[in-house]
Amino acid sequence: RGAKGVVFLVQNEASNGELLALKVISRASIKKKAKKINDSDGNEYKRIMFEQEVLRRFQHPLLPKLRGVLSTENVVGYAIDYCPGRDLNHLRKKQTEKMFSNDFIRFYAAELVLALEYLHGLGIVYRDLKPENVMIQENGHLMLVDFDLSTKLSPKPLSKSPSPKTTPYPLPKKEKKRVSNFYTCCYSPISADDSVHPAESVNSEPSHETRSLTKSNSFVGTEEYVAPEMIQGNGHDFAVDWWCLGVVLHEMLYGTTPFRGINRKETFYRILSKPADLVGEPTPLRDLIRKLLEKDPKQRISVAEIKGHDFFKGVDWEKVIQISRPPYIPGRFDDDDCTDWNKNIDIEDFVREVFKVEDDVSSDVMEKENGQKNI
Template identity: 65%
Template sequence: MVEDGRSSLREVPILDLKNMKIISPLGRGAKGVVFLVRTEFPYKEFLALKVISKASVENKAVSRSKNDDYVFKRICIEREILSRLHHPLLPTLRGVVETEQIIGYAIDYCPGRDLHSLRKKQTENMFSDDSIRFYAAELVLALEYLHGLGIVYRDLKPENILIQENGHLMLVDFDLSTKLSPPKSPQNLPITTKPDPSKEEKKNKRLLCLPRCWNSGVLPTEETLCSNSVSSEHSSGSTTAAKSNSFVGTEEYIPPEIIQGNGHEFAVDWWCLGIVLHEMLYGFTPFKGSNRKETFHRILNKSPDLVGEQTPLRNLIRKLLEKEPSKRITGEEIKGHDFFKGVDWKSISEISRPPYIPPVCDKDLNGNNEIDVEMFVNGVFKDENDKSLENVKKTDNCNQILEFKGYHEANPFFVF
């Protein structure tokens, strides 16, 4: 590996499904199903394996007559981004899987579920200022690292912020991310190290027990938007651009410049951070309307109602939710804001007692059923008009698929 961690690609192991124990499905997204798996070689550890049906991808690509390779590009970009990450608050690409029917990749498994479900456990569904400060500081560090690599995340929301077994955050799901030219004067970001998995077997004992119906804790969210114009950022044939003209994001979190379609860059992530902080402080997002049109109108024209006394946190949220991206607070200005006064930015990821640490699970997660991953994923993404799954073998897998599909039709959510 090249020593410059800002641009190097790690050599990623090729994984074999035969060497994995499929514990259970965790949830589904727009393109794949995520499984909790246990590897057997070269050492035992629990991972989250995102599996995408090739047939499903091909069908979606065909439906986009002007962008036939759109979905394939998104998969390749996400995989490339994951292979570049080397930071304790971001996932490591542990390996890839490919067969004639599926494409998959494995990342770290986070037993603490996500920030959305953790907020729901708080008094009145709101975090304390001290908890917000800790989580906000970790998000600033994660986004700053990504921006230094030229990566715009573009989908920051509580459902994509997971809790690791040590209580620190992990930002996942780079499905909507894009690559732009890095900032003109990026900081020299340190290459941070993660523990050697082979020396961390105790990690397996800290897994949170799997909840019913394989729910990963990611609860229903607003519709994730993705227009055909997303391909415009690559129209020149280059992997970088000054700005992106894509229309992507999750409805309540989309910044004004994406709605206006005038091009956007790294400032969109700081807007989303402002929405997340507002949600952590008040228990709801600031611009949600009764429908998409009203939500977008509020994002473009309404100022956030920051009810309560003027505090450094409310001041920071207001500066993050500046509608003009060139005036929006970013990077070093955020780290120097009064809300973070006294924060030691170099040691945040080493804090031993974060606000919440997932409880130890004594249950042995060996899995109760043999799951055929290929059959399961193809069954989940089978044509929605075909409810019978007639071409799927009538086995325990079929019953699991029907239960899984039925549960997620009633309780839709996205994991990755």
């Protein structure tokens, strides 16, 4: 489970037991959160709808496709392709020293650059890049997930540097529209009815912040990855994603984020005023991280400069996503995934219980917890 919902491993019984990931959010938790911040729960639903709308638009091998949506009286949710390799943070912690080698980093960094470039070409600022949101597909390639904090700005022109043809990507094979008995999962089934629908292809633009914008003033993200301009509140654009990439690369290289303090206030102070401590002899990777973590977004390295950087020397950007042997290829199931399907536990009851336990924890205790906090 995450901060905003519970993710179930499910089977699509209409396609020979194909595995999918179903993210489910409690309607009661949405209302409670809105009340806590003195806001309308309609804004939370707009985020959910925006996420589903952008998922429908994606035609990229490193981004998820919306496979189905769920709406009942008590929960809302959607399904995407299942990634058996779990997330990048999980994989990093399995390494001997909880750090990646340069070759691992180069491959994963290149795929993140391609995914972000594609998003920016659609006018989407991701705004929540962190290892926990970078999943590993069955073929070993990455997949970005969780777009509820993303926003829409005027599309960014594609890089003119040597790069793959990021748009359009070849369309996937046409899928069956019927998703009967869509959710049979290791925790619970929800019978197929009018509240469960296959994802339909749409041509409309996302409705969330669809006016022509060059900057956003909202304040979202995960605190250790937030860019300086977002903290300052002077407006931000696509450059925040390149800052986040710098934080992620630092974490992959050193095993820690570069600006973490003992509390949020100190973390933000470090982000605004302290340079990243890039221990070790100068290398192309450390130079790239330093340029990504430039505090002035106008001076921060651009996607064209990233793709032409020495760290990626020799990388054929058109062939990155075609590599047949990525550094790590997971099995169909990760060790921690369940392999025996349980059809007797109700999803709604399970989700309700999860958020009930969460509600019993006081906000003071939550603030003191040592870990990432979404803003």
